[in-house]
Amino acid sequence: MTQFHQLSVHELAQGLTNKDFSSVELTEYFINRIGKYDDTINSFITHDFDHALKNAQTADQLRTKGDTRPLLGVPMAHKDNLCTKGVLTTAGSKILYNFVSPYDATVVENIAKAGFINLGKLNMDEFAMGSDNESSYFGAVHNPWDTARVPGGSSGGSAAAVASGFTPVATGSDTGGSIRQPASFCGVTGIKPTYGRVSRYGMIAYASSLDQAGTFGKSALDCAYLLNPMQGHDVKDATSINRPNDDYVADILAVKTDDKPLAGKKIGVAKAYFGQGLDSDVEKSIRTALATYEELGATIVEVDITDPAITLATYYLLAPAEASSNLSRYDGVRFGYRCEDPKDLMDLYTRSRSEGFGAEVQRRIIMGTYALSAGYFDAYYTKAQKVRRIIMEDFKKAFETCDIIASPTAPTTAYKLGESLDPATIYLGDVYTIGVNLAGLPALSHPVGQANGLPVGLQLIGKHWAESELLKTAHIYQANTDFHEQLPKFANT
Template sequence: MTQFHHLSVHDIVQGLANKSFSSHELTEHFIGRIDKLDGQINSFITRDFDNAIAHAKTADKLRADGDARPLLGVPMAHKDNLCTKGVLTTCGSKMLHNFVSPYNATVVENIASAGFVSLGKLNMDEFAMGSDNEKSYYGAVHNPWDTTRVPGGSSGGSAAAVASGFIPVATGSDTGGSIRQPASFCGVTGIKPTYGRVSRYGMIAYASSLDQAGTFGKTALDCAYLLEPMTGYDNKDATSINRPTDSLVADILAADTTSDKPLAGKKIGVAKAYFGAGLDGEVEKSIRAALAKYEELGAQIVEVDITDPAITLATYYLLAPAEASSNLSRFDGVRFGYRCENPKDLADLYTRSRSEGFGEEVKRRIIMGTYALSAGYFDAYYIKAQKVRRLIVEDFLKAFEKCDIIASPTAPTPAYKLGESLDPASIYLGDVYTIGVNLAGLPALSHPVGMANGLPVGLQLIGKHWAESELLTTAHVYQANTDFHQAKPELAKD
């Protein structure tokens, strides 16, 4: 049997165009792998296989009739916080365990219009609040490199499914690192675009000023194939920015990857603040080696100053829970979602529905956010954090006066053990290198650059606003000259 799960999206696009195989064959292959192996990983919440096969057969017929869409029939799957019409959209929560969306998120609609075939909905930390994917009502996701370890969160199901060879690409969302950190832990590539680049309509909100949908793939080029049709203005989203979309795939394919110095003239900024206490020694070795490789490819490494990550972390964990407290107030057991049994009165309905429907981490963040927004503390905490956020943006803009891209570790450690007795504050520290990007609305990606104690390590590249093409192309040049992205866990080698 053809090992379709070893093919890149570029290979799949060419194979479908050349009629080397059909979408139906591809879809059946990936469904077979999920049926056989996902019991070890738990990456899917909802398997929409009957619809996937029907859509794949339709894609094959459309191709035979002359439909020239290059992505027609390519399999993928969605993170379960993107509304999909007629399919469960749970957000990894008991609160939405029976919610079947009556409409598609714009992201889902755009991807379907490009011709992709969705195999279902992927596991995630409840309401995207977590950094390990252990906080899902549907059970923890396991890292395919070591199933005793976490895949990262909150988009852990997406990263694990791509790393396991269950799907070529997947959607994710990133509020404080929820694409980049699991990409690092699972040894895949993941990109979070500029805030406003991708519509948030139909994406169930965690923190509305921080959330942004993005993509996972084995490579930067794979990510670009899925990201490109996702982008564009949407008048249903007030935060969507009306600007021309980029030709991400064409830009990457046109890039020089073979000359002696393909990145000559590129300046990559590195901040000492990202290499302080808490960074695992083996992770740092891989990051330093990756930066040396970028220099070998012609890039110039320059030192830049960035806001102290400890300040960024404190700012994020005031603002994000405050927005979550507001966004999640709608889940009250009245209109949709979980409702407690036999409520005594309206107050009991609200109290028990929310207490029983939300998990511990979601309740913790709601309480933190409600406290920050409460009378007497609003000015002292929330308003102050908003002012600091503006200073964080200014620090990034000043840094970009000296460089084109900023590089850092994606996470301070490789994937840690499932059930490891970390207190919440220690887990939050895992986001220390990623959250500043969300506060500033910048694009950033993570790509694999090595191993630490047998586990993948990711390098984060941060770009200027709207610089997705530059980020993806830079990572592509690195991947064309290295083979870290080709490493596979045992589960994906067969």
């Protein structure tokens, strides 16, 4: 049998077009693979196999009738904070354990229109608050490279599912690194687009000025295939930008990858991203990758970026403040979890929230409420917003001397499940990624090697609306290396 999970989206689309196999065969293959192996990984919260098979049958019939959509019948899966009509949508939380969405998120709708087949909903840190995928009410996700380790978070289920070969591509969301960090930990490629590039309508909010949906795939080209239909202006989302869509797939396929394909490209590297806390073996892989970029014609230049420690402090004031506001709607009254036998309305509110939210979500709500409270608002929240503007200006200034900024995606490789890390130490796992969200910039992570047998990711940061440049640059690297083709032993079975 063809090992469909080892094929790229490009190869799967071509095979369907050439009638080498059907969408039903393809969908059944991934369903069987999930059923056989996901008990070990726990990457899915909800399976939607019946609908998937029906949609695959429809896709095959449409192809027979002349439908030429290239992605018609290709399987994928959604992170469980994207509302999906008629399907359980939990955001990894007990408080939404029984919420079946009555509508589709715009992202879900756009992807379905392109012809993709949804296999189900993927596990995640509760309300996307976490960097290890251990805060999910539905249990921790395991890293397929070492099932005793975390896959990263919050989109750990998406990254682990792609790395395990359960789905060719998957959606994720990124508020402070929640696509890029798990992509690094699981050895896959993940991209967070410019804020406003992809509609947030129907995405369960964590921090509304930071959240952005993106994609996971084995390669930059795989990510481009899923990002193409996701993008676009949406009148239902006031933060969605009205600008022409790019064709990321066509841009990548037009790239020449031989000789010195990156000649003239300047890649900025900041000393601040190579300081204390960066694992020495991770740094070696990153330095080697930068040398490869030089061999491909790029010029490495030094740039100044806001101290990551300042960026981290700013993020952990602003994001919890927005979370405090966004999560106030979960009160046990209208939908979701409700405590038993409340004595009065206040008891209903208090116990429903205390019993429904996990420890990390409660911690961030309390932090955010404190920052927004009278007497502290100006000292904390207002000051953090001013620093956010400085961070944005620092990126803008750095891009005056380079085209792309490169850094480690995470300071370490995946750490062990259940490792007794205090919250502050866990938060440091996002130290290289959060500045991008504060500035609203696009960024991706792609695999560049291993440290002690675990994947290492390199982060590429672009100017606003430069997703195509990031994807093309990563594609050129991947055309000349094979790190993105390396699979965990788990995925070779």
